[in-house]
Amino acid sequence: MSKPGSGFVNELTPQSADFPGWYNDVVLKAQLASYSPVRGCMIIRPYGFAIWESMRDELDRYIKATGHDNVYFPLFVPKSLLEREAEHVEGFDPQVAWVTRAGGSELEEPLAIRPTSEAIIAEVVKDWIQSYRDLPLLMNSWNNVVRWEMRTRLFLRTAEFLWQEAHTFHATAEEAAAEVATGLAGYVKVSEDWLAIPVVQGRKSPAETFPGADYTHAVEAMMRDKKALQAGTSHMLGQNFAKAAGITFLDRNNERVHPYGTSWGFSTRMVGATIMAHGDDSGLVLPPNVAPLQVVIVPIFRSEEDRVAVAGAIEAMEGQLAETRTVSGPLRYKVDWRDETPGYKYNHWELRGVPFRLEVGPRDVANGSAMLVRRLDRAKDPLPVSALQEELPRRLEAYQRMVFQRALDFRAQNTHEANDLGGMTEILDGTGGFVMAPWCGSAACEKAVSEANGATIRVVPFDSPDEAGSCIVDGAPSERRVLFARSY
Amino acid sequence: MSKPGSGFVNELTPQSADFPGWYNDVVLKAQLASYSPVRGCMIIRPYGFAIWESMRDELDRYIKATGHDNVYFPLFVPKSLLEREAEHVEGFDPQVAWVTRAGGSELEEPLAIRPTSEAIIAEVVKDWIQSYRDLPLLMNSWNNVVRWEMRTRLFLRTAEFLWQEAHTFHATAEEAAAEVATGLAGYVKVSEDWLAIPVVQGRKSPAETFPGADYTHAVEAMMRDKKALQAGTSHMLGQNFAKAAGITFLDRNNERVHPYGTSWGFSTRMVGATIMAHGDDSGLVLPPNVAPLQVVIVPIFRSEEDRVAVAGAIEAMEGQLAETRTVSGPLRYKVDWRDETPGYKYNHWELRGVPFRLEVGPRDVANGSAMLVRRLDRAKDPLPVSALQEELPRRLEAYQRMVFQRALDFRAQNTHEANDLGGMTEILDGTGGFVMAPWCGSAACEKAVSEANGATIRVVPFDSPDEAGSCIVDGAPSERRVLFARSY
Numbered sequence: 001m002s003k004p005g006s007g008f009v010n011e012l013t014p015q016s017a018d019f020p021g022w023y024n025d026v027v028l029k030a031q032l033a034s035y036s037p038v039r040g041c042m043i044i045r046p047y048g049f050a051i052w053e054s055m056r057d058e059l060d061r062y063i064k065a066t067g068h069d070n071v072y073f074p075l076f077v078p079k080s081l082l083e084r085e086a087e088h089v090e091g092f093d094p095q096v097a098w099v100t101r102a103g104g105s106e107l108e109e110p111l112a113i114r115p116t117s118e119a120i121i122a123e124v125v126k127d128w129i130q131s132y133r134d135l136p137l138l139m140n141s142w143n144n145v146v147r148w149e150m151r152t153r154l155f156l157r158t159a160e161f162l163w164q165e166a167h168t169f170h171a172t173a174e175e176a177a178a179e180v181a182t183g184l185a186g187y188v189k190v191s192e193d194w195l196a197i198p199v200v201q202g203r204k205s206p207a208e209t210f211p212g213a214d215y216t217h218a219v220e221a222m223m224r225d226k227k228a229l230q231a232g233t234s235h236m237l238g239q240n241f242a243k244a245a246g247i248t249f250l251d252r253n254n255e256r257v258h259p260y261g262t263s264w265g266f267s268t269r270m271v272g273a274t275i276m277a278h279g280d281d282s283g284l285v286l287p288p289n290v291a292p293l294q295v296v297i298v299p300i301f302r303s304e305e306d307r308v309a310v311a312g313a314i315e316a317m318e319g320q321l322a323e324t325r326t327v328s329g330p331l332r333y334k335v336d337w338r339d340e341t342p343g344y345k346y347n348h349w350e351l352r353g354v355p356f357r358l359e360v361g362p363r364d365v366a367n368g369s370a371m372l373v374r375r376l377d378r379a380k381d382p383l384p385v386s387a388l389q390e391e392l393p394r395r396l397e398a399y400q401r402m403v404f405q406r407a408l409d410f411r412a413q414n415t416h417e418a419n420d421l422g423g424m425t426e427i428l429d430g431t432g433g434f435v436m437a438p439w440c441g442s443a444a445c446e447k448a449v450s451e452a453n454g455a456t457i458r459v460v461p462f463d464s465p466d467e468a469g470s471c472i473v474d475g476a477p478s479e480r481r482v483l484f485a486r487s488y
Numbered sequence: 489m490s491k492p493g494s495g496f497v498n499e500l501t502p503q504s505a506d507f508p509g510w511y512n513d514v515v516l517k518a519q520l521a522s523y524s525p526v527r528g529c530m531i532i533r534p535y536g537f538a539i540w541e542s543m544r545d546e547l548d549r550y551i552k553a554t555g556h557d558n559v560y561f562p563l564f565v566p567k568s569l570l571e572r573e574a575e576h577v578e579g580f581d582p583q584v585a586w587v588t589r590a591g592g593s594e595l596e597e598p599l600a601i602r603p604t605s606e607a608i609i610a611e612v613v614k615d616w617i618q619s620y621r622d623l624p625l626l627m628n629s630w631n632n633v634v635r636w637e638m639r640t641r642l643f644l645r646t647a648e649f650l651w652q653e654a655h656t657f658h659a660t661a662e663e664a665a666a667e668v669a670t671g672l673a674g675y676v677k678v679s680e681d682w683l684a685i686p687v688v689q690g691r692k693s694p695a696e697t698f699p700g701a702d703y704t705h706a707v708e709a710m711m712r713d714k715k716a717l718q719a720g721t722s723h724m725l726g727q728n729f730a731k732a733a734g735i736t737f738l739d740r741n742n743e744r745v746h747p748y749g750t751s752w753g754f755s756t757r758m759v760g761a762t763i764m765a766h767g768d769d770s771g772l773v774l775p776p777n778v779a780p781l782q783v784v785i786v787p788i789f790r791s792e793e794d795r796v797a798v799a800g801a802i803e804a805m806e807g808q809l810a811e812t813r814t815v816s817g818p819l820r821y822k823v824d825w826r827d828e829t830p831g832y833k834y835n836h837w838e839l840r841g842v843p844f845r846l847e848v849g850p851r852d853v854a855n856g857s858a859m860l861v862r863r864l865d866r867a868k869d870p871l872p873v874s875a876l877q878e879e880l881p882r883r884l885e886a887y888q889r890m891v892f893q894r895a896l897d898f899r900a901q902n903t904h905e906a907n908d909l910g911g912m913t914e915i916l917d918g919t920g921g922f923v924m925a926p927w928c929g930s931a932a933c934e935k936a937v938s939e940a941n942g943a944t945i946r947v948v949p950f951d952s953p954d955e956a957g958s959c960i961v962d963g964a965p966s967e968r969r970v971l972f973a974r975s976y
Binding site for chain 2: 034036037038041042043044045046049050053069070071072073074075076077078081094095096097098099100101102103104110111113120123124127139143144146148149150159160162
């Protein structure tokens with residue numbers, strides 16, 4: 001006998017055969033998002049938006065708990081402000097969308113749709129920061145930004161996306177450095193504890209540093225196709241934007257000095273990361289904390305008599321389920337009474353990555369139990385109905401850990417070392433994965449790798465041990481291995 | 489003896505002397521918002537944003553509880569889509585900001601920054617609505633919109649603002665009409681129960697109906713200057729947008745028909761309404777449900793010995809306060825240990841509308857009590873420290889009702905009847921307020937009133953009793969009185 005509804009699985013492009021095709025199929029068929037009439041912009045549909053809301057709310061709790069206030073700055077950045085910080089404008093100008101006409105007439109100065117808000121914020125806070133007593137200034141904004149992209153992918157790279165951008169100002173470089181770490185720690189927490197995605201923390205190479213920043217820290221995750229995805233970045237802006245905007249304050253020694261800035265961001269591309277880090281040939285695999293639905297109940301019956309018995313049992317169960325609390329709030333469950341076959345329903349909810357389904361048929365009713373089926377491995381376990389309220393939260397927590405451990409194991413299995421460029425390329429073209437390799441620190445060598453095999457330095461990991469070696473390109477001395485990978 | 493810190497009150501323009509001046513003073517000095525380098529756009533600062541977040545979250549709970557899903561549609565609306573519905577484009581075109589250049593080249597078709605999203609949503613859902621089984625489609629989006637305004641006011645009228653726009657589609661006109669009522673009921677609930685602002689519900693006159701709608705329902709509130717402010721609108725779009733976009737579905741009779749649409753919105757102008765509905769010469773008066781801070785504790789001492797005693801008492805109190813729950817979540821409180829005088833602190837928190845302050849001095853410590861002072865009337869009441877956890881939630885609820893009742897009484901005192909145009913103008917130019925007057929239903933008469941005295945029909949109230957009369961302008965028969973007022 002075939003697995004329930006296995007005939008439907010073919011609707012999805014198999015993940016192993018065509019990963020990008022699989023990804024698009026999942027996004028569209030699970031109704032997470034769809035294309036829009038506007039080039040490069042997407043529509044986030046209810047199920048996709050609920051996933052975004054869950055990670056957004058979790059990160060927002062962290063942001064507030066660490067003393068940051070939510071604020072709102074304008075969508076528009078006047079051209080002259082965007083151009084003040086030289087590296088910044090060079091980095092973003094090619095991607096900017098410009099408003100040139102409004103209210104029936106041409107604007108005197110074009111307005112950029114914000115690609116990010118450093119430039120306008122620096123101009124504004126000039127009036128707010130007068131003394132060291134006004135510092136630190138810890139702000140965050142949830143908003144939409146526009147970066148005109150030539151090649152777009154739903155969630156991963158869209159002309160408009162939703163994100164959070166934190167912007168902070170500090171009296172000293174040390175305090176700003178601590179803030180860069182605070183931002184990154186939030187991304188580690190949300191990625192690992194909420195999205196069950198293990199991340200590598202580290203520092204970006206100069207080529208991948210944010211335009212206008214002194215340095216950039218990032219977290220990088222491995223997707224199921226073994227490519228890397230950047231899961232959040234935290235930038236030390238130093239005094240760059242403060243100098244460009246002319247921000248000064250009176251410090252404790254009564255001297256006028258420039259404050260130090262940081263910024264850090266996390267976007268809707270993390271919905272794409274969640275899909276690609278866990279999904280399989282049946283569709284999404286959602287960790288319970290972020291799953292819009294955690295349990296779906298599928299009634300199974302052939303006769304009217306059975307239907308009545310099953311309905312009665314489910315009604316009794318619902319009293320318990322409504323009282324059940326999980327780590328991420330009240331249990332999110334649904335009973336699927338649609339007029340479709342059980343197999344159709346299994347596939348429907350597997351595609352959507354619902355962690356557990358509870359099958360309730362006449363035999364289960366007779367036993368006072370329900371059959372719990374895990375999405376990831378379809379393991380079945382009959383649960384006494386009387387134990388649901390106590391067991392489900394425990395099982396969901398265990399499943400959350402299981403999904404994380406699977407991703408961690410997958411990354412460990414697919415992280416390799418290479419000591420020469422040929423060896424790295426062989427790994428990337430073969431099994432693929434993360435490649436830890438020595439690098440001398442030069443931009444030319446980083447570029448040479450990218451031209452040879454498409455990999456870039458994702459980060460210089462914080463926990464990479466000291467290891468004397470020779471740069472994979474020019475053989476110059478290297479102090480530790482860095483993380484190379486092909487990436488999104 | 490003067491009231492504590494009364495010398496500072498003069499910093500604010502008195503409300504009675506210059507209401508718009510008072511409003512701007514409060515917004516800027518309480519740091520709710522500030523002007524931006526972009527014409528007509530504002531910056532929402534932490535305290536103002538926290539007020540917005542509170543009302544946003546409360547409305548979001550209602551929107552979800554009534555079965556609507558949050559989604560996200562693009563910021564951009566292609567020109568050709570915006571122009572499809574004739575009345576709609578005529579209504580919005582003069583206010584549109586246009587992106588004409590992006591990614592380094594001119595766009596083939598200009599993109600409007602959404603002034604509202606009916607046009608793009610109708611185009612998109614065409615593919616989603618195939619059968620009556622796909623209906624109702626109940627969506628909501630929290631986003632930013634741009635309407636280029638000539639004369640802007642912080643929160644009340646800004647070129648960019650934040651809002652929620654719900655968009656729904658239904659199989660029948662009856663279901664759509666019920667949805668229009670569901671939207672309006674949410675605005676009544678948030679305005680009255682959360683913001684303590686009583687509202688008049690009714691139907692807009694044709695002149696004030698949303699461009700492209702069959703009819704518009706609205707809630708209207710009275711500000712402290714006796715002018716009206718529209719606190720939310722709910723539109724019956726009929727089949728207008730569905731026809732323009734070519735949306736059809738197979739109904740239960742297997743016939744292809746157009747669905748009926750509704751849309752409803754509520755924006756950051758409600759932060760302005762909250763300020764203007766309750767504030768006084770000392771600044772903001774915030775209802776506890778929406779107040780970012782509900783209680784501020786001010787230590788009072790002269791000697792170091794007293795300081796130590798007061799600090800100990802406050803520390804003991806904080807254990808209780810941290811456990812205190814209110815209608816709107818855990819008690820939001822703060823201890824103000826800044827190195828300033830008590831008078832300075834009283835003024836600081838009164839300006840910000842914090843409902844209660846607790847003064848704790850040596851005598852209070854000796855009595856095991858703290859002095860509770862209400863923001864609105866500065867009534868003082870010593871509370872035993874042991875009763876704080878039980879008493880504060882009750883007191884806050886009573887204060888919420890008190891603020892609402894004050895607004896209700898104020899509206900009742902300032903709602904008048906007029907039976908001729910001269911009488912109406914006399915009221916408006918004299919004491920001011922809402923004027924209930926007979927109207928025949930003609931647009932010409934509505935316009936004549938506006939030209940005579942600046943008042944418009946705010947709504948034809950749902951609860952206006954039948955009352956045969958003669959139109960205030962042309963004397964034609966009128967069946968009931970409608971609400972005229974000068975408005976924001």
